[in-house]
Amino acid sequence: MRVSALLLLSLLVTACAAPQVRPAGAIRKVVVVVGSRVDSLPSASYREDLMGEGNPRTVLSGSTEAVLRERGFEVAGTRISAAPSPSTDEVVSVIRENDAEAAVVVVLSWVDVSAVQTMGRADVVLEAGVVSPDGQLIWRKESRTVAMIGLYQSQTDYSSYLRKAVIQAVKEVP
Template sequence: MRVRLFLLLSLLLTACAAPQVRPPGAIRKVVVVVGSRVDALPTNSYREDLMGEGNPRTVLSGQTQAVLRERGFDVVGVRISDAPAPATQEVVSLIRENGAEAAVVVVLNWVDVTVIQALGRADVILESGLVSPSGQLLWHKESRTATTIGMYQSQTDHSSYLRKAIIQAVNEIP
């Protein structure tokens, strides 16, 4: 009985762990700007449509903020760009409006979900970057992710593959 209680307590403490702390001198205060060349994600349920999970920009915005906060970043502003890729001036103005040190820009370029229900696999291409207040590109990476999700999840939660790809891409930001 004590062993079970100890295991349960240790799992609970692990789940409630504090977010990471950014190293001294590292960029901490950021804004998030997202764009998408994909107009809509395939959805499978009314809940996904109602929660906005069929809109890739909504999923990009929410998941990027969550991952950045877990990594110790202070997200002080968010903009969902109407353009497929946000303009530099749009990014710079958001940085200045919010007194941020940089902007994290994430753009969804391509999604292939043709085999998601059969194999539980989706291919996602994301571009992520870090932009300074002067508009200079500090870091950039295009990532192609082949996400595999469980069969049940592939039939009930179509946006989970996109969330996994975002987590992987945003975790690479320095």
């Protein structure tokens, strides 16, 4: 009885965790290109510095890939641009190198974390866009997110506010 209950539970968890399926005709194979006008995030610990979580580009790329995969996209590659905002030529080059249908471009424009440790509040402005292989902008949206995080999280996982903002912005990608 217990074995069948455990088997049923594991099947239920697996079914719930399955990524979404993209509709027919929708873009499926993408590359991720990120940039940041913010040079570094304030970090709260040595661990975050060591893991690269003080670098906003690292947080942007990992979170963007994860959200796109959950939504049923196939992520063929990722480029972290050294420029604050990736050029059209750079984006088109990454699309062609990876034989992708489009690029999802995410740029961190502004961050205010002055109230994160006292009130658990961070303001984040991101630009997200989808670029076709010929360099045309298919979709673009600037989003301002006020991320609220708990006091404990603000002291132990300082960049979680940025991940929350990326998740919200990338979920809107068509």
